[in-house]
Every structure is written in structure tokens, then in C-alpha cells.
Amino acid sequence: MFYREAGQFKTSYAADQQIFPITQDRIGVLLILAIAFIAVPALSNEYWIKAILIPFLIFSLAALGLNILTGYAGQLSLGSAAFMAVGAFASYNFMLRIDGMPILLAFVLGGLAAAAVGIAFGLPSLRIKGFYLAVATLAAQFFIVWALTKFGWFSNYSSSGVITAQEIEIFGFRFLSPESKYLLVLSIVVLLALAAKNMVRSSVGRAWMAVRDMDVAAEVIGIKIMQTKLLAFAVSSFYCGVAGALYAYAYIGTVEPEGFNLDLSFKILFMIIIGGVGSIVGAFLGAAFIVLLPIGLDVLVQGWLVGIVPPSISSNLQLIVFGGLIIFFLIVEPHGLARLWQIAKEKLRLWPFPH
Amino acid sequence: MMKTSKTLSRALIAAGLLAGVVADAAAQAKEQFVGLPSYRVGAYAAGGSGIYGGWIDYMMLINERDGGVGGVKLTWEECETEYNNARGVECYERMKKKGSTGNSVFQPLSTGITYSVLDKVPVDKIPMVTIGYGRTDAADGRVFPWVFPMITTYWSQATTMVKYIGAKEGGLDKLKGKKIAYLYHDSAYGKEGIAVLEKQAQKYGFTFVPLAVAHPGNEQQSQWLKIRQEKPDWVILWGWGVMNPTALKSAAKTGFPREKMVGVWWSGAEEDTIPAGDAAKGFTAAGFNVPGANYPVVKAIQDNVYKKNKGNMEDKSRVGSVYYNRGVVHGIITVEAMRTAQAKYGKRPLSGDEMRWGFEHLNIDAKRLKELGAEGFMPDMKISCADHEGSGKVKYQQWDGKQWQVVSDWIDADREMVRPMIEESAAKYAKEKNITPRDCSKES
Numbered sequence: 001m002f003y004r005e006a007g008q009f010k011t012s013y014a015a016d017q018q019i020f021p022i023t024q025d026r027i028g029v030l031l032i033l034a035i036a037f038i039a040v041p042a043l044s045n046e047y048w049i050k051a052i053l054i055p056f057l058i059f060s061l062a063a064l065g066l067n068i069l070t071g072y073a074g075q076l077s078l079g080s081a082a083f084m085a086v087g088a089f090a091s092y093n094f095m096l097r098i099d100g101m102p103i104l105l106a107f108v109l110g111g112l113a114a115a116a117v118g119i120a121f122g123l124p125s126l127r128i129k130g131f132y133l134a135v136a137t138l139a140a141q142f143f144i145v146w147a148l149t150k151f152g153w154f155s156n157y158s159s160s161g162v163i164t165a166q167e168i169e170i171f172g173f174r175f176l177s178p179e180s181k182y183l184l185v186l187s188i189v190v191l192l193a194l195a196a197k198n199m200v201r202s203s204v205g206r207a208w209m210a211v212r213d214m215d216v217a218a219e220v221i222g223i224k225i226m227q228t229k230l231l232a233f234a235v236s237s238f239y240c241g242v243a244g245a246l247y248a249y250a251y252i253g254t255v256e257p258e259g260f261n262l263d264l265s266f267k268i269l270f271m272i273i274i275g276g277v278g279s280i281v282g283a284f285l286g287a288a289f290i291v292l293l294p295i296g297l298d299v300l301v302q303g304w305l306v307g308i309v310p311p312s313i314s315s316n317l318q319l320i321v322f323g324g325l326i327i328f329f330l331i332v333e334p335h336g337l338a339r340l341w342q343i344a345k346e347k348l349r350l351w352p353f354p355h
Numbered sequence: 356m357m358k359t360s361k362t363l364s365r366a367l368i369a370a371g372l373l374a375g376v377v378a379d380a381a382a383q384a385k386e387q388f389v390g391l392p393s394y395r396v397g398a399y400a401a402g403g404s405g406i407y408g409g410w411i412d413y414m415m416l417i418n419e420r421d422g423g424v425g426g427v428k429l430t431w432e433e434c435e436t437e438y439n440n441a442r443g444v445e446c447y448e449r450m451k452k453k454g455s456t457g458n459s460v461f462q463p464l465s466t467g468i469t470y471s472v473l474d475k476v477p478v479d480k481i482p483m484v485t486i487g488y489g490r491t492d493a494a495d496g497r498v499f500p501w502v503f504p505m506i507t508t509y510w511s512q513a514t515t516m517v518k519y520i521g522a523k524e525g526g527l528d529k530l531k532g533k534k535i536a537y538l539y540h541d542s543a544y545g546k547e548g549i550a551v552l553e554k555q556a557q558k559y560g561f562t563f564v565p566l567a568v569a570h571p572g573n574e575q576q577s578q579w580l581k582i583r584q585e586k587p588d589w590v591i592l593w594g595w596g597v598m599n600p601t602a603l604k605s606a607a608k609t610g611f612p613r614e615k616m617v618g619v620w621w622s623g624a625e626e627d628t629i630p631a632g633d634a635a636k637g638f639t640a641a642g643f644n645v646p647g648a649n650y651p652v653v654k655a656i657q658d659n660v661y662k663k664n665k666g667n668m669e670d671k672s673r674v675g676s677v678y679y680n681r682g683v684v685h686g687i688i689t690v691e692a693m694r695t696a697q698a699k700y701g702k703r704p705l706s707g708d709e710m711r712w713g714f715e716h717l718n719i720d721a722k723r724l725k726e727l728g729a730e731g732f733m734p735d736m737k738i739s740c741a742d743h744e745g746s747g748k749v750k751y752q753q754w755d756g757k758q759w760q761v762v763s764d765w766i767d768a769d770r771e772m773v774r775p776m777i778e779e780s781a782a783k784y785a786k787e788k789n790i791t792p793r794d795c796s797k798e799s
């Protein structure tokens with residue numbers, strides 16, 4: 001009833017090509033942004049911002065990066081966490097070794113370093129595909145974490161191999177409060193998400209999708225396979241690298257290479273599978289599912305079941321319920337939560353009439 | 356009329372009394388909250404469930420037997436971290452403000468989580484106590500006022516290992532020309548021991564052969580092949596989780612005598628040796644607590660907690676195991692710090708700041724240990740402003756095929772060697788983070 005595009009005519013190319021062609025979508029997105037930028041920092045408490053929203057945004061960014069590579073360009077990767085580690089350690093070293101390095105530039109450079117590493121490990125994708133490529137990126141996962149532990153230079157010869165992120169300071173403003181860190185992370189994530197959305201709508205994104213759907217056909221119509229695939233690796237790793245830098249600087253503070261292990265890579269992969277492969281909004285939905293659900297379950301279990309069931313059972317129960325929900329959602333909608341959202345939108349357009 | 360008013364006044368008096376009683380009850384409901392970032396699932400669940408179980412049981416004992424600490428009841432809540440850094444941070448934030456005075460102390464039982472909240476604890480004013488793990492150089496309390504790597508650190512432990520091996524060889528001077536292999540978990544945790552052991556190798560003239568084992572450590576053939584070639588006199592096992600039984604089994608296959616293997620305290624629990632079966636017999640490991648259910652403190656838990664069916668362990672046979680007793684040590688230290696702080700600030704729920712004072716002035720001497728029923732159960736310790744380690748002593752215990760037998764007295768760490776290294780590392784951290792170390796002569 002309210003969600004209907006009847007009467008919205010596109011009279012110019014610009015209007016036809018905008019990101020959200022339906023007025024209601026535009027209003028909705030602006031509303032979400034207004035809530036995220038104004039209402040959340042004003043109303044939310046420290047716990048929500050520090051422990052839930054910041055990690056949610058950071059993992060959304062990492063999932064977005066992987067979604068570009070896997071969802072749009074069709075290259076399966078198990079090295080996302082390692083690229084995050086490269087971003088975090090590179091930003092740290094740029095800040096440490098260059099005096100007066102602006103932090104935002106360090107984030108960008110950290111992302112670029114991750115992109116360079118991503119290209120290097122993307123090279124096998126020119127020859128191998130699918131599960132075999134996943135194994136090659138698995139090598140990236142193990143090699144990078146090993147190298148960061150092995151060579152003391154990366155962690156400034158810290159005896160235990162950890163790095164402690166410097167303070168975030170931009171134009172003399174020190175980002176100490178959780179609200180300020182949240183706004184910084186939110187701004188970066190919104191900017192990069194917007195960039196990603198535009199990228200996948202442009203010729204670059206179309207080339208990625210062509211390669212994903214059938215690389216031989218893509219080559220026949222004149223898409224350069226090598227450039228397209230490596231660009232996808234570079235952009236994806238850049239996003240993961242920035243996410244890793246934010247993880248270190250705005251969230252955890254002190255990180256060790258072991259924190260970016262294969263488990264985290266799998267988690268990011270699950271995010272895009274649950275959220276929706278090949279969808280920007282899917283990255284956010286998937287991150288919300290994977291980050292928030294276990295915490296929500298733990299709060300429920302510790303609040304309600306404590307004293308009723310033994311603690312080890314209640315802890316395992318969380319994992320069982322979590323796994324069960326993943327299977328449930330994948331059976332109900334194999335294309336992820338983003339697809340559910342899309343179906344809901346289509347239904348809304350016709351509502352209240354079924355046809 | 357007269358009668359009614361009398362009844363009314365009586366009723367009023369009764370109501371007043373009742374209100375007074377209720378108010379009293381509210382004032383008596385003094386509680387101190389302890390947040391427990393536990394892990395009971397995943398690869399390290401054996402350690403997590405044992406230690407947090409022992410800790411909870413000790414707090415239950417204090418509540419049941421003594422009515423709390425100085426009349427203040429202990430309350431606690433668990434938060435499942437899954438040994439994952441991000442989840443640990445979430446737990447830290449969730450429990451920070453719980454209870455009337457916020458979380459009293461954060462003890463995550465994970466070096467990774469320790470690092471993840473290291474910068475947060477001074478801001479939120481919550482002391483962090485890491486007993487037998489965590490950041491070694493935090494033992495320099497001038498730079499890390501809020502972090503307490505208590506009893507002993509990895510570096511101290513490494514020096515006691517050399518002392519123990521020296522004693523077995525018949526004196527530290529006999530170590531000259533010997534060869535010691537260091538089989539370690541290839542992570543921040545495993546690398547902790549290398550720098551100290553290299554220094555010790557120089558000092559005593561033995562050859563030091565470090566051998567890394569990739570996580571999780573269930574594949575060690577190449578390392579043991581190397582050990583066969585190198586023929587070391589001793590092997591130090593610096594493992595965690597599944598790596599320990601695998602090392603013991605591989606040693607048996609290689610024919611390396613288990614009597615010549617010395618493990619860290621995270622290799623020396625029943626969960627490490629029982630899966631290895633007969634291969635574990637003779638293996639020796641360090642421990643800052645000893646196993647056994649025959650200590651008065653563990654007996655008191657049996658009598659006051661398990662007899663009332665309020666115990667935390669589902670498998671009651673684990674009461675008195677290495678991990679369980681380590682949890683009791685965690686409980687003793689937390690409760691004693693509370694007592695110390697209450698002596699200064701009064702018998703009421705304490706803030707994080709006051710708890711920190713309690714930890715910093717903690718003094719558990721031999722006499723106090725006896726009163727607690729923990730004589731010989733854990734080393735005596737004294738924390739000060741500069742020294743947040745406080746003891747540095749460990750005992751060595753040997754697996755006889757059925758249980759751990761203590762085979763040494765408390766062995767002191769070589770603190771003359773470790774302390775300057777701690778101070779150097781802490782000073783580097785202070786410089787990087789622009790921290791001015793506290794002047795301990797001015798601290799009260």
C-alpha cells in the first residue's frame with residue numbers, strides 16, 4: 001500500500017540510474033542513516049556501542065569485502081581473516097615508523113598493503129577455480145599468520161608478537177569515547193559500502209559478474225580475465241584490510257596474529273552465505289546474524305537457564321541452537337537473508353492484493 | 356472508638372517495625388559481584404570448566420560457611436567466551452557495570468583476551484588478574500597498575516625449569532655441554548619462553564634447540580624426527596591442549612624417555628596425560644598449585660558445598676584435579692584481595708579501584724595459607740606496587756600412570772635474571788604508549 005512505485009516516473013538518465021530508484025527506498029535508507037548517525041550515539045549505552053555495534057560494523061565491512069570477491073566475482077576465498085591481519089599490522093607499522101602519519105592515511109595504506117598481498121595470493125585464481133582456489137587462499141591464511149608471528153619486525157619485536165594500536169587522532173581530535181569511535185567506524189563503513197554498491201553497478205561490477213557466471217563467455221565478449229580477477233582480489237582485500245585496521249584500532253586495541261585465524265575466515269564466509277552471496281545488504285544482515293546471535297543466546301542462557309541446567313550443558317546448548325538456526329535459515333532460504341528481504345519487498349509492492 | 360484507635364496504633368507500630376526489618380534486610384543484602392568470563396565449549400573446555408568450576412565452588416564455600424567476605428556475599432555470573440578474543444571483549448563490556456559496584460575483577464584465563472582488554476581496564480578501573488598466563492612484563496606494576504600476572508610468569512617458570520633440570524643432573528654447573536630441546540606451541544604463548552631460555556643457555560653453557568609445533572599440534576612427526584637426530588638430554592614441552600598428549604605419544608614412539616621431559620603448567624593436568632595412556636608415565640610438569648583432594652580447603656568445599664548439592668562440577672571426580680585446584684587458587688586470591696581491601700575501606704561492597712588496592716597489598720604468607728587450609732597447596736606470595744608477580748615459585752610433579760605426584764619442593768625463579776628483562780620490556784611499552792611509570796615510594 002505504502003510501498004508502491006506507481007506514479008514515480010523517471011524522466012532523466014540520472015533518475016533512471018540512481019542507486020535506489022524507488023522513493024520509499026531512498027527515504028528508508030536516509031532514515032536508517034539518520035538513526036545510525038544521530039539516534040544511536042545519543043540514546044545507546046556504552047555496552048551496545050562498544051561490544052555490539054562497533055564489531056557488527058567492522059565485520060560487515062569484512063563480509064562486504066569477501067562478498068565482492070566471492071559473491072560478485074565468483075572466487076571462493078578462505079583468507080579474509082589473514083587480509084584483515086595484514087591491514088591491521090600494516091597500519092600499525094605505518095603509524096609507528098613514519099612520524100606524523102595521519103591515521104586515516106594509515107588505514108588506507110593498510111588497506112593497500114592488504115590489496116597488494118591479496119593480488120599476490122590471487123594469482124593462482126588465473127589457473128584454478130572453485131574448491132581448488134579455496135585451498136590456495138587457505139595457504140594465504142596460514143602463510144600470513146605464520147609470517148606475522150615469525151618475523152619480529154612486524155610487531156616491533158614485541159616478545160609475545162602482539163601489537164598495541166596507537167591512539168586515533170584526526171586533526172587534533174582524539175577518538176577516546178566509544179561514541180566517537182563508533183561514528184568514525186560508521187562513517188568509514190558507510191563510505192566504503194556506498195563505493196561498493198556503485199562499483200558493482202558499474203562496468204567493473206558487471207565484468208566481475210560476467211566472470212563469475214561464465215569466464216569463457218566473459219573472455220569471448222572482451223573482458224580481460226586477468227585484470228578483472230586480480231582487481232576483485234585487490235578490492236576485496238582492501239576492504240578486509242581496512243576492516244582489520246579498524247578491528248585493531250577502534251575495537252580490540254591490542255591484537256595478536258593468532259586472533260586472525262582460520263576460524264575468523266570461516267566466520268566471515270558464513271556471514272555472506274547466511275546474509276546472501278552477491279548482495280551488499282546481505283553482508284550487513286549476515287554480520288548481524290553471526291555476531292549478534294551468539295551473544296543474544298548467551299545472554300538468554302545465562303539469564304534464564306542458570307541454575308536450572310548445568311553450566312556446561314547451557315554453553316553447548318548455545319552452539320546447538322546457533323547451528324540449528326543456521327541450518328533452518330539455509331533450508332528456508334538457500335539464497336540468504338538478503339533474498340528473504342527481497343521477497344518481502346516484492347510482496348509489499350503488491351500488498352494487499354496477492355497478484 | 357477507643358478500641359479502634361488502639362488497634363490502629365498497634366497496626367501502625369507493627370507496620371513501622373516491619374518496615375524497619377525490611378530496611379535492615381536491604382542494608383544487609385550487601386553483595387560483591389564477580390564476573391566470570393568462562394569457556395566451557397571448544398578445544399580448551401577441559402581447562403575452562405575445571406578452573407572456573409573450582410573458583411565458583413570456592414566462592415560458594417565462602418558464602419555457605421562464612422556468610423561471605425566480612426558479611427558481604429559474593430555473587431557471580433558467567434559469560435561464555437569460547438576462548439575467542441572478540442567474545443571476551445563482549446563479556447568484559449557486558450559484566451563491567453553489573454552488581455552494585457560493577458565487576459570486581461576480570462580474569463579471562465586466555466592470553467589473547469588479556470591483550471584485548473589490556474588498554475580498557477585502566478579506563479574502566481577494573482583490576483585484571485592473570486594467574487599463570489597473560490602479559491609477562493605486566494609484572495612491573497609501575498607501568499601496569501591495573502594488571503596482575505600473579506604467582507608466577509612464563510619467564511620465571513622457564514628459569515625454574517632449568518633449575519629443576521640442573522638439580523636432576525646433579526648441579527647447575529653440570530648443565531655445561533648438555534643439550535635441551537624446546538618443543539613449543541607456535542604462537543605468542545609458546546614463544547614466551549625462548550628469550551629467557553636463550554639467556555640461560557649462555558649463562559650455564561647448554562645448547563638450546565627450539566622446535567616449533569604448528570597449532571593445534573596433533574602432527575609432530577617431523578619435530579620428533581629432529582629430536583631423534585639432535586639427541587637432546589632433555590625436552591621442555593611448552594604445549595597446550597591436544598599438543599601435550601600428542602607429544603607424549605610421539606616421544607614414546609621415538610623412544611625418548613618421558614622422565615627427561617619437563618612440561619609447563621599448561622601441560623601438567625590429568626587432561627594432558629590420561630589421553631596419552633601409558634606413554635605419559637614418568638613425565639614431569641611444573642605447577643603453581645598441586646593436585647589432590649586431601650587438602651583442608653578442598654575438604655571444606657566437599658563438606659560445605661558438595662554435601663549440600665551446590666557444587667559446580669558435574670563430574671565430581673574432577674574435584675581435586677590440577678585444573679580444579681587451580682580454580683580454587685583463583686578463588687583464594689580473589690577472596691583474600693577482597694579481605695585486604697575491606698580491612699582498609701570497611702566491610703562493604705568494594706569498587707574496582709578499592710579492589711585494585713586490595714590486590715596490590717595482597718600478602719598471603721605461610722601462616723595465612725595454613726589458616727586457609729592451603730598449606731603446600733599454593734606458594735606464599737606478597738604483591739607490592741612494583742612487583743605484581745609476588746612469588747615466582749613452582750613445584751614439579753610427575754605422572755605415575757594414575758595420578759600426579761609432587762616430586763619437588765617450591766623452586767624459586769631466577770628473579771635476578773627475569774626482573775631486569777621485565778623492567779626493560781615494560782619500559783619499552785611505557786615509551787610506546789607515553790605512560791609515565793608510577794613512583795612506588797609515593798604509593799600508599
